[in-house]
Amino acid sequence: MLWRLDIILLLFLVATALGVYVTKDLMAASIIFSAYSLTMAIVWQQLSAPDLALTEAAVGAGVTTVLFLITISKTVRRED
Amino acid sequence: MIVQKLGANFNYVIATLLFCIGLFTVITKPNLIKKFMGLNIMEASVFLFIVSVGAVREGSAPIVVKGMEKGVQFVNPLPQALILTGIVVAVSTTALALALMIKLYEQCGTLDADELKGMEE
Amino acid sequence: MRKFLIFLCLAICWVVFLSAVVEMPPFGDPANITNRHVVPRYLEEGVEEGGASNIVTGIILNYRGYDTMGEVTVIFTALAGVLAVLKREDVKTSTTMVATSPVGPSLIVTTVVKLLIPFIVLFAVYTILHGDVSPGGGFQGGAVFGASMIHYTLIFGLLTYMRKIRLAVKVPLESAAILSFAIAGFIGLFFGQKFLTFLMPALSHEAQYLLRHAMLLLIEVGIGVATGIIFGSIFASLEKVERI
Numbered sequence: 001m002l003w004r005l006d007i008i009l010l011l012f013l014v015a016t017a018l019g020v021y022v023t024k025d026l027m028a029a030s031i032i033f034s035a036y037s038l039t040m041a042i043v044w045q046q047l048s049a050p051d052l053a054l055t056e057a058a059v060g061a062g063v064t065t066v067l068f069l070i071t072i073s074k075t076v077r078r079e080d
Numbered sequence: 081m082i083v084q085k086l087g088a089n090f091n092y093v094i095a096t097l098l099f100c101i102g103l104f105t106v107i108t109k110p111n112l113i114k115k116f117m118g119l120n121i122m123e124a125s126v127f128l129f130i131v132s133v134g135a136v137r138e139g140s141a142p143i144v145v146k147g148m149e150k151g152v153q154f155v156n157p158l159p160q161a162l163i164l165t166g167i168v169v170a171v172s173t174t175a176l177a178l179a180l181m182i183k184l185y186e187q188c189g190t191l192d193a194d195e196l197k198g199m200e201e
Numbered sequence: 202m203r204k205f206l207i208f209l210c211l212a213i214c215w216v217v218f219l220s221a222v223v224e225m226p227p228f229g230d231p232a233n234i235t236n237r238h239v240v241p242r243y244l245e246e247g248v249e250e251g252g253a254s255n256i257v258t259g260i261i262l263n264y265r266g267y268d269t270m271g272e273v274t275v276i277f278t279a280l281a282g283v284l285a286v287l288k289r290e291d292v293k294t295s296t297t298m299v300a301t302s303p304v305g306p307s308l309i310v311t312t313v314v315k316l317l318i319p320f321i322v323l324f325a326v327y328t329i330l331h332g333d334v335s336p337g338g339g340f341q342g343g344a345v346f347g348a349s350m351i352h353y354t355l356i357f358g359l360l361t362y363m364r365k366i367r368l369a370v371k372v373p374l375e376s377a378a379i380l381s382f383a384i385a386g387f388i389g390l391f392f393g394q395k396f397l398t399f400l401m402p403a404l405s406h407e408a409q410y411l412l413r414h415a416m417l418l419l420i421e422v423g424i425g426v427a428t429g430i431i432f433g434s435i436f437a438s439l440e441k442v443e444r445i
Contacts, residue, residue, distance in 0.1 A: 006090075006091075010091065013098060014094060014097060014101070017098050017102065017121050018101060020114075020118070021101060021104065021105050026111070026114065029114065029117060030117070033120065036121065036124070040124050040128065044131065047131055048139055048140060048155045049131055049155070049160045050143075051160060051164055051255075051337065051338065052131065052160055052163060052167070054328065054336060054337060055340055055341045055344050058344035059344045062351065062352070063348050064171055064174055066436065067171075067174060068113065068117070070440050071178040074182050074185070074439075075113070075181065075185040076111075079110075079111045080110075080111075080192075082223055085223045088227050088228055089222050089223075090228070092222040096215060096219065099218075100211045100212075100214060100215045100218075103214075104207065104208065104211050108204050108207055133233075134236065135229050136229055136230075136231045136236065137230075138229075143335065143336065144248050154244050154256075156236050156240050157244070157256040157257045157260055158239070158240055158260060160257050161260040161265065162265075162268075164257065164261065164338075164340055164341075165269060168340050168344065169275050169276065169279075171432070172275060172276045172279030175435045176279045176282045176286075178439060179282070179283040179287050179435075179438070180286055183287065
């Protein structure tokens with residue numbers, strides 16, 4: 001049962017990575033990137049690495065996204 | 081046969097696929113911020129690969145609790161210890177790159193790699 | 202056209218990767234070569250030798266202490282780079298995006314953040330201090346601490362952050378991780394052992410273990426505080442807007 005959850009999570013990782021590639025709006029892309037990081041945190045919980053899950057949830061979904069958002073708000077929002 | 085083996089190693093398949101998607105983003109997108117998101121995706125995929133190498137099915141997290149019976153199957157703690165510092169370092173490098181981008185935008189007024197290339201002269 | 206060629210190259214790359222993946226040992230098998238080399242010793246002796254029930258913490262601080270010291274230096278250097286490129290925020294010359302934006306944060310957001318921040322910080326402190334018996338440790342707790350500070354600054358503005366955490370407090374704390382490593386390392390030299398040795402045979406059995414516990418806790422707290430403060434400083438210097 002949990003084994004199937006793993007597969008769904010991994011496929012969702014691919015979907016979010018493609019979403020980051022496709023999205024033209026950088027603000028939306030960084031939010032999708034934070035979803036990628038959060039999914040990665042759950043994958044690490046599934047791989048029995050609670051330390052990594054904690055760090056990734058705080059760093060990937062919290063710090064990196066905010067840094068990207070700040071940079072975007074100071075520079076350009078549209079990609080092209 | 082091959083499909084069965086790939087199915088058993090599904091984590092590695094996804095990790096390599098994510099690596100390729102990230103590399104594709106880095107190469108084809110002109111925007112520097114987008115390039116860096118691609119680089120972060122690549123980083124995370126490598127982390128996923130290394131942690132998956134040490135994973136054990138039905139293994140428990142490597143925390144020894146007093147009174148635990150002997151012979152419990154733990155997962156491999158070594159890749160986790162290596163990746164833990166890696167995640168934090170990845171954020172610091174991202175922060176440095178974003179600081180450089182803000183400075184670049186102040187100086188040149190664009191974050192497009194192709195336009196920046198034309199500005200070299 | 203160029204995009205298509207790159208796509209083709211990467212697709213071929215992926216096929217090469219897949220042919221390597223087929224040859225990899227099966228996922229999740231305890232008998233894999235990676236799980237047989239040094240890891241059995243870490244798992245069996247790790248609690249005794251490393252000094253922490255959480256074996257990941259034991260490996261990070263004890264077996265691979267030099268490695269972690271290098272990583273801590275990398276984070277510190279990244280902060281130095283950010284501060285060299287963009288200046289540090291200053292009460293006199295910098296203002297904040299919250300102050301310059303026409304719409305302030307809504308009442309709901311400010312109230313929720315104000316209520317939640319103490320609990321997040323409490324969780325970070327718990328994670329740092331209990332790193333040896335439960336999931337957690339310096340890097341994890343520090344990341345949570347830094348994230349809480351960043352979100353506080355994001356809602357209440359840079360000026361509040363500068364008033365809460367003053368420069369005279371911030372600058373010494375940013376180097377706390379490297380300093381704690383240096384102090385713990387030189388304790389070993391003091392007893393005639395190598396740098397970053399945790400067990401001193403010169404002491405009695407109990408004093409030895411007590412000293413090791415104290416050193417591990419010192420490094421853990423140092424890493425946690427420094428990581429959090431460094432994330433906060435990086436964010437503050439990225440976010441500041443020069444007042445015209």
